[in-house]
Amino acid sequence: MTRMPSDDGPPDAELERLVSRFLDQSLTEEERDRLEHRLRTEPEAERYCARAIRFDATLQEAIDPGKLEWEETRRVVFDPRPGAPMWSVQRQQTVRYGGAERAGLPGPERRARWKWIVAALAAAGLATAGAVFYYQSRTSVYALRNAGFESMDLTQSPTAISRSVLYWQDFFATPGTEVCEIGRHSKGRLYAKSGRNVIRMQDNAFLNQIILDQHGKALKAVPGLRVIVTGWSQVSDPAAHTLRGSLRFVASGYPVMIQYEAAVATTPLPQGGWSPFRIELTVPENLLRGPSDLSDRRSPAPPSIDLNGKDLTLSLDNRSGTPIYLDDLAIEVHPPGR
Numbered sequence: 001m002t003r004m005p006s007d008d009g010p011p012d013a014e015l016e017r018l019v020s021r022f023l024d025q026s027l028t029e030e031e032r033d034r035l036e037h038r039l040r041t042e043p044e045a046e047r048y049c050a051r052a053i054r055f056d057a058t059l060q061e062a063i064d065p066g067k068l069e070w071e072e073t074r075r076v077v078f079d080p081r082p083g084a085p086m087w088s089v090q091r092q093q094t095v096r097y098g099g100a101e102r103a104g105l106p107g108p109e110r111r112a113r114w115k116w117i118v119a120a121l122a123a124a125g126l127a128t129a130g131a132v133f134y135y136q137s138r139t140s141v142y143a144l145r146n147a148g149f150e151s152m153d154l155t156q157s158p159t160a161i162s163r164s165v166l167y168w169q170d171f172f173a174t175p176g177t178e179v180c181e182i183g184r185h186s187k188g189r190l191y192a193k194s195g196r197n198v199i200r201m202q203d204n205a206f207l208n209q210i211i212l213d214q215h216g217k218a219l220k221a222v223p224g225l226r227v228i229v230t231g232w233s234q235v236s237d238p239a240a241h242t243l244r245g246s247l248r249f250v251a252s253g254y255p256v257m258i259q260y261e262a263a264v265a266t267t268p269l270p271q272g273g274w275s276p277f278r279i280e281l282t283v284p285e286n287l288l289r290g291p292s293d294l295s296d297r298r299s300p301a302p303p304s305i306d307l308n309g310k311d312l313t314l315s316l317d318n319r320s321g322t323p324i325y326l327d328d329l330a331i332e333v334h335p336p337g338r
Helices: 013-023 029-041 043-063 115-124 129-139
Strands: 068-078 087-097 100-103 177-181 197-201 206-210 226-235 241-252 258-269 272-282 313-318 324-334
Touching: 013 029, 013 043, 029 043, 197 206, 226 241, 226 258, 226 313, 241 272, 241 324, 258 272, 313 324
Parallel strands: none
Antiparallel strands: 068 087, 087 100, 177 197, 197 324, 206 313, 226 272, 226 324, 241 258, 241 313
16 A cells, blocks of 8 residues: 555554555454554554545545446356265356456455545544444445345256255254245246245244355444345235344354344235335444343353444344245345434
């Protein structure tokens, strides 16, 4: 990174490296913690980080103000041979930047150019640990993987159903949640909102996915964060139906499952054909939480923990008493204050 004039003098080697890696979106968890500590405790480091962010955004805007397009394709390979992985995912990324096209996405070109935001950060003195989250959230794009459930081709399946939900059930799976080629499975009585496949969830079944940005980094819990989940549901039973959504931190997986909820909300699902739903999850100021879900209730309960900075997983739970179908899910992530 180009060194800039400074009233505080040149930064030390560690600070310069941390800020440079922050701008390239390549900080490790340990490096992020170290940078946040220095920004909280060293005014000179705070001022240097603000100047670096402003300089980086201005330079990127001057070099190439063109648009950035990112296209990613995934191919799922199944291998039934003994000793081989049952399935693997091959990814190919294509970037069109300012009219050029290249495979992959080099670190420096991951940066978005937000000059007016950067100027506001520096003017307001927000180049602290909170500013790190704010800047990263503006340069990150969060989306659900396999949101339409079309990543698995079920045309050769004799049952038109699979309990393997690709890119979902990162930590936990349940036999009550299935990918379903609904038209064939229902003999033409029902259809998908789009494509062929939907999710069928039995009562008390769930669907979960860790929320990642385009760089594979998890969304962190922070007070004021809002996550809006939208999608389509279909239920045939005339009884009342409810879909429960939550943002959770998974502290431990099976066999000793421990989860903590940062936010939770529910929405009613109307009876009949495909209907849109919306769940808004807002992370509160107080994030000291006790465990919300445990698999071993005979052992002493785990302690309450502060969920600030913890990785968030989206969980959707059917609390309806009868099966429901879901399709075409999506999320919107709004940083605090937006």
